[in-house]
Amino acid sequence: MLVQIHSDIHFEESYYHGTYEGTAKDRLLKMLKAHGPQELIVTGDSGHKWTVADWEDITKIVQLTLLYGNHDDLKTLVRVRNADGTRALVDDGEVRSIGGLRFGFINGIIGSRPKEGIPRKTPREFMLVARELKSQGVDVLCMHDSPITDARMSPTAHTRNVIYSAVMEMQPYYSIAGHVHGGTSIGYIGRTLHANIDSSQKWETYATLDTSKMKLSIWQAMNRKPSIEYIRTDAPQRELADVARDRKLSQKVADLFGRRHDSNRAGERQKPVPLTAA
Numbered sequence: 068m069l070v071q072i073h074s075d076i077h078f079e080e081s082y083y084h085g086t087y088e089g090t091a092k093d094r095l096l097k098m099l100k101a102h103g104p105q106e107l108i109v110t111g112d113s114g115h116k117w118t119v120a121d122w123e124d125i126t127k128i129v130q131l132t133l134l135y136g137n138h139d140d141l142k143t144l145v146r147v148r149n150a151d152g153t154r155a156l157v158d159d160g161e162v163r164s165i166g167g168l169r170f171g172f173i174n175g176i177i178g179s180r181p182k183e184g185i186p187r188k189t190p191r192e193f194m195l196v197a198r199e200l201k202s203q204g205v206d207v208l209c210m211h212d213s214p215i216t217d218a219r220m221s222p223t224a225h226t227r228n229v230i231y232s233a234v235m236e237m238q239p240y241y242s243i244a245g246h247v248h249g250g251t252s253i254g255y256i257g258r259t260l261h262a263n264i265d266s267s268q269k270w271e272t273y274a275t276l277d278t279s280k281m282k283l284s285i286w287q288a289m290n291r292k293p294s295i296e297y298i299r300t301d302a303p304q305r306e307l308a309d310v311a312r313d314r315k316l317s318q319k320v321a322d323l324f325g326r327r328h329d330s331n332r333a334g335e336r337q338k339p340v341p342l343t344a345a
């Protein structure tokens with residue numbers, strides 16, 4: 068199965084560092100058409116211009132998993148549904164089986180207080196979610212916040228260290244994050260290959276993961292060849308028919324973020340669970 072991963076699309080009716088961001092959705096559709104993935108994961112900072120109808124243009128052609136970052140409209144994101152009725156937006160600590168691999172998710176960023184209704188996590192909360200994921204077993208970690216140091220965006224190296232430690236503790240085959248803008252960074256954190264991507268219109272880098280080959284490719288815009296390609300040969304062979312959604316969470320994490328997760332079946336919950344500031 069081919070999974071396409073974008074981050075920090077920043078679909079906005081405005082300019083960022085001289086780049087107009089209002090055509091990001093159309094650009095995304097073209098990039099999806101170019102690869103034809105079965106799954107799309109967007110790891111936060113989608114931007115505020117999206118409507119539910121806009122997202123439906125995406126879910127018509129691909130199964131969608133959404134994370135929130137720190138530049139999102141949560142009221143819209145919680146309403147986005149896939150064609151099979153599953154909610155696109157993940158919960159913290161949620162694991163979804165995609166193409167036979169276990170994808171784990173951590174929303175948002177580490178910070179002291181919510182902004183624009185978007186929750187932040189304390190370092191302790193971030194690690195709690197990471198440990199929840201570790202207990203479930205994760206092959207691919209997707210998060211918005213990044214272990215990569217950027218002095219401009221994160222004056223405290225402590226925050227980066229927390230995320231780095233979370234990846235070290237979990238040790239998935241791949242971890243993918245955004246938040247830190249400026250193209251792509253890739254490198255090892257322990258045995259995990261970490262890739263930071265920036266799919267804003269200024270950089271337009273994104274990843275594809277061929278789950279059957281464990282092949283991660285990093286692309287820039289519409290280039291026909293990937294700029295980086297990597298295959299994990301140490302990954303175990305898995306049952307590729309396993310596409311069920313797994314929403315098991317410990318009560319500790321569910322309580323922390325104010326939600327219960329009694330339903331594990333795709334499409335069983337009809338109403339989106341409201342997200343509240345942590």
Ligand SMILES: [Fe+2]
Binds near residue numbers: 077112138246
């Ligand atoms: Fe961003």
Ligand SMILES: [Fe+2]
Binds near residue numbers: 136211246247
């Ligand atoms: Fe961000």
